[in-house]
Amino acid sequence: MHNGCVPEETRRQPTIKDVAAAAGVSISTVSHVYSRARPISEPTAARVTAAAEALGYIPNPSAASLRGGQVGIFGLVLRPRNAVHGSLSGTETFTRFSGAAAAATLATGRGLLHVPNVLAEKARRVAMDGCIVMGPYERDDVVAALKKRHVPVVCADVDPSNPDDPWAVHVDYRPAVEQLLSAAASGGAQRLALIAGSEANNWTMSTRGTIQEWCSAAGLSLTAHDLFEGVGSTGAEGLAFDLLGSSTPPDTIVVSSTRFAGGVLAAAKRLSIRIPEDLRVCALTDSALTRDAEPSITSLDLLLEDQAKACVDLLIRALSEGSPPLQPVIVTPQVRWRASLGSPGEGAP
Amino acid sequence: MHNGCVPEETRRQPTIKDVAAAAGVSISTVSHVYSRARPISEPTAARVTAAAEALGYIPNPSAASLRGGQVGIFGLVLRPRNAVHGSLSGTETFTRFSGAAAAATLATGRGLLHVPNVLAEKARRVAMDGCIVMGPYERDDVVAALKKRHVPVVCADVDPSNPDDPWAVHVDYRPAVEQLLSAAASGGAQRLALIAGSEANNWTMSTRGTIQEWCSAAGLSLTAHDLFEGVGSTGAEGLAFDLLGSSTPPDTIVVSSTRFAGGVLAAAKRLSIRIPEDLRVCALTDSALTRDAEPSITSLDLLLEDQAKACVDLLIRALSEGSPPLQPVIVTPQVRWRASLGSPGEGAP
DNA sequence: TTGAAAGCGCTAACAG
DNA sequence: CTGTTAGCGCTTTCAA
Numbered sequence: 219m220h221n222g223c224v225p226e227e228t229r230r231q232p233t234i235k236d237v238a239a240a241a242g243v244s245i246s247t248v249s250h251v252y253s254r255a256r257p258i259s260e261p262t263a264a265r266v267t268a269a270a271e272a273l274g275y276i277p278n279p280s281a282a283s284l285r286g287g288q289v290g291i292f293g294l295v296l297r298p299r300n301a302v303h304g305s306l307s308g309t310e311t312f313t314r315f316s317g318a319a320a321a322a323t324l325a326t327g328r329g330l331l332h333v334p335n336v337l338a339e340k341a342r343r344v345a346m347d348g349c350i351v352m353g354p355y356e357r358d359d360v361v362a363a364l365k366k367r368h369v370p371v372v373c374a375d376v377d378p379s380n381p382d383d384p385w386a387v388h389v390d391y392r393p394a395v396e397q398l399l400s401a402a403a404s405g406g407a408q409r410l411a412l413i414a415g416s417e418a419n420n421w422t423m424s425t426r427g428t429i430q431e432w433c434s435a436a437g438l439s440l441t442a443h444d445l446f447e448g449v450g451s452t453g454a455e456g457l458a459f460d461l462l463g464s465s466t467p468p469d470t471i472v473v474s475s476t477r478f479a480g481g482v483l484a485a486a487k488r489l490s491i492r493i494p495e496d497l498r499v500c501a502l503t504d505s506a507l508t509r510d511a512e513p514s515i516t517s518l519d520l521l522l523e524d525q526a527k528a529c530v531d532l533l534i535r536a537l538s539e540g541s542p543p544l545q546p547v548i549v550t551p552q553v554r555w556r557a558s559l560g561s562p563g564e565g566a567p
Numbered sequence: 568m569h570n571g572c573v574p575e576e577t578r579r580q581p582t583i584k585d586v587a588a589a590a591g592v593s594i595s596t597v598s599h600v601y602s603r604a605r606p607i608s609e610p611t612a613a614r615v616t617a618a619a620e621a622l623g624y625i626p627n628p629s630a631a632s633l634r635g636g637q638v639g640i641f642g643l644v645l646r647p648r649n650a651v652h653g654s655l656s657g658t659e660t661f662t663r664f665s666g667a668a669a670a671a672t673l674a675t676g677r678g679l680l681h682v683p684n685v686l687a688e689k690a691r692r693v694a695m696d697g698c699i700v701m702g703p704y705e706r707d708d709v710v711a712a713l714k715k716r717h718v719p720v721v722c723a724d725v726d727p728s729n730p731d732d733p734w735a736v737h738v739d740y741r742p743a744v745e746q747l748l749s750a751a752a753s754g755g756a757q758r759l760a761l762i763a764g765s766e767a768n769n770w771t772m773s774t775r776g777t778i779q780e781w782c783s784a785a786g787l788s789l790t791a792h793d794l795f796e797g798v799g800s801t802g803a804e805g806l807a808f809d810l811l812g813s814s815t816p817p818d819t820i821v822v823s824s825t826r827f828a829g830g831v832l833a834a835a836k837r838l839s840i841r842i843p844e845d846l847r848v849c850a851l852t853d854s855a856l857t858r859d860a861e862p863s864i865t866s867l868d869l870l871l872e873d874q875a876k877a878c879v880d881l882l883i884r885a886l887s888e889g890s891p892p893l894q895p896v897i898v899t900p901q902v903r904w905r906a907s908l909g910s911p912g913e914g915a916p
Numbered sequence: 917t918t919g920a921a922a923g924c925g926c927t928a929a930c931a932g
Numbered sequence: 933c934t935g936t937t938a939g940c941g942c943t944t945t946c947a948a
């Protein structure tokens with residue numbers, strides 16, 4: 219046996235002509251059997267199908283798209299830098315999103331193309347009907363490049379500089395973040411520390427804004443720290459250790475990435491600080507790292523599956539109608555209550 | 568401002584004709600400027616480029632592929648069931664692999680298509696020049712379906728039922744697994760337990776085989792347990808708790824997925840068993856869960872980036888030459904030594 | 917160094 | 933219900 223992945227003789231792929239000849243019909247009949255664009259009699263359709271099956275025929279999508287315009291492919295760009303390197307934080311967020319986006323795209327008969335770097339010259343050769351950009355930065359240059367190439371773009375979470383973009387799936391972090399904060403407050407929180415990522419995307423910027431507003435309205439003290447996501451749990455551990463060892467340590471720490479949460483836990487352990495009794499902790503996204511931590515960490519489920527599905531729907535609308543929906547598309551993250559924040563209190567559902 | 572993702576007037580994409588007219592040359596000249604298939608004089612090329620730039624022209628890849636045959640797209644199928652649901656184990660393994668595969672593919676000017684389910688009828692419409700299947704099962708039906716559709720297939724890690732497949736990137740787990748075992752043995756291991764996933768892929772089957780052989784040759788006792796990956800760390804914790812509480816508890820536990828490792832750690836903690844003094848632990852893949860665990864867990868780095876790159880190279884060979892490489896392509900995983908197994912001993916490099 | 921023209925495989929009028 | 937035919941945008945001979 220040959221174990222070959224390629225047919226021994228490089229036999230030309232059968233075309234619509236071959237099928238038409240074998241079935242004794244015209245090529246347009248064959249075409250219509252596949253496109254269902256017009257009714258074909260039962261016996262004819264059966265003959266065509268049989269012939270196609272026998273020859274191993276599959277319609278050439280390039281040829282089909284040449285006429286019809288669309289190529290049957292959506293692109294996906296994951297913006298947060300750490301998405302590319304699986305070893306950094308946020309891994310689960312991106313897997314969940316791309317898996318869901320791929321499934322939703324495939325359900326429409328299209329494919330989802332993973333595009334690490336649209337700006338690269340090489341990438342210009344790959345065709346897309348539209349593109350989903352997850353977590354765009356302020357005035358995102360990838361989005362700009364795509365638009366210049368006439369590629370319809372839909373964003374998952376809005377570009378912070380374009381907050382009313384009707385072609386984005388808006389993520390409303392506010393309600394969940396406020397639930398988190400009021401739960402902390404009702405548990406006795408006085409001094410908050412925020413350890414957030416340093417990227418200029420809406421997740422980082424909007425949650426920080428909400429927290430600042432809420433704290434100042436509620437009269438809680440807040441110190442905010444930006445930490446490059448790449449420093450991982452070790453980096454967060456160092457920062458948390460310093461904070462917790464200072465003369466005025468925080469009693470509540472909110473972290474953005476789940477790897478930061480691990481670092482905070484480690485620092486607390488080294489200092490024999492009990493969670494949630496002495497220190498409350500919560501994270502602004504969810505992953506195995508927070509679910510399985512000891513103690514488990516209250517965090518935000520960003521509902522990535524919903525976001526992905528909504529993006530695909532929006533992109534299809536852009537392609538078919540061209541006009542944006544009248545109401546913005548909104549996804550509202552949910553709090554997953556766990557041990558690290560004490561009891562949910564009045565903030566819980 | 569309109570915030571539009573689609574141009575206000577749905578203006579037809581400029582074609583090669585428009586560029587030719589604007590530059591005052593023939594369409595074949597424009598074509599050759601882009602394909603570099605024949606020399607074009609400097610001033611002419613400049614005029615064409617300028618015209619194309621002004622019009623925002625990009626060559627239509629569908630049209631190009633109609634003639635040339637290839638569509639510039641590789642498919643990627645992640646076989647392990649838990650790869651689809653980001654929330655289960657192995658997340659990082661698949662992100663790393665697909666990120667690396669996407670980068671390697673893009674570097675060749677092609678795109679990487681995420682294919683959740685090739686068997687679905689809908690998926691037949693998406694075109695691929697070839698497909699990478701990661702972690703195929705025994706007599707994998709996805710691989711079979713792809714081959715039936717004349718799609719060249721390359722596997723990352725071999726189909727266990729086709730161990731000499733020249734169109735696979737072979738992963739040789741043996742050396743690293745043996746290093747792990749001899750380190751455990753030189754640390755005093757006597758009674759081993761293996762908690763492996765239940766999927767019939769080569770990772771699971773080959774490592775289990777090596778461990779069984781090695782233990783019987785070295786005279787160590789071994790009990791092997793299959794656990795569905797979906798049970799996660801909680802499932803593994805329950806099993807480990809029972810094992811460690813039995814009358815003849817293991818002194819070494821090897822787990823396949825990193826989430827299982829977390830469960831083992833939790834069980835040991837509940838029973839006040841010290842690691843690595845009383846119990847040695849190691850995992851057969853690596854992730855944030857093992858790197859950041861307390862104590863950190865010795866595990867296998869599967870070198871997913873190398874695997875992905877090798878797959879892309881192999882697929883390109885299949886497309887261009889059609890004949891398999893004379894020597895099998897092999898990737899050899901590396902042990903990442905950490906606290907949970909004690910000192911590496913003689914097994915370490 | 918460049919142009920003209922014949923398709924690539926398929927879709928979509930337009931006829932019958 | 934089915935067949936004929938003119939392209940879709942580009943590549944690629946073949947001429948000039």
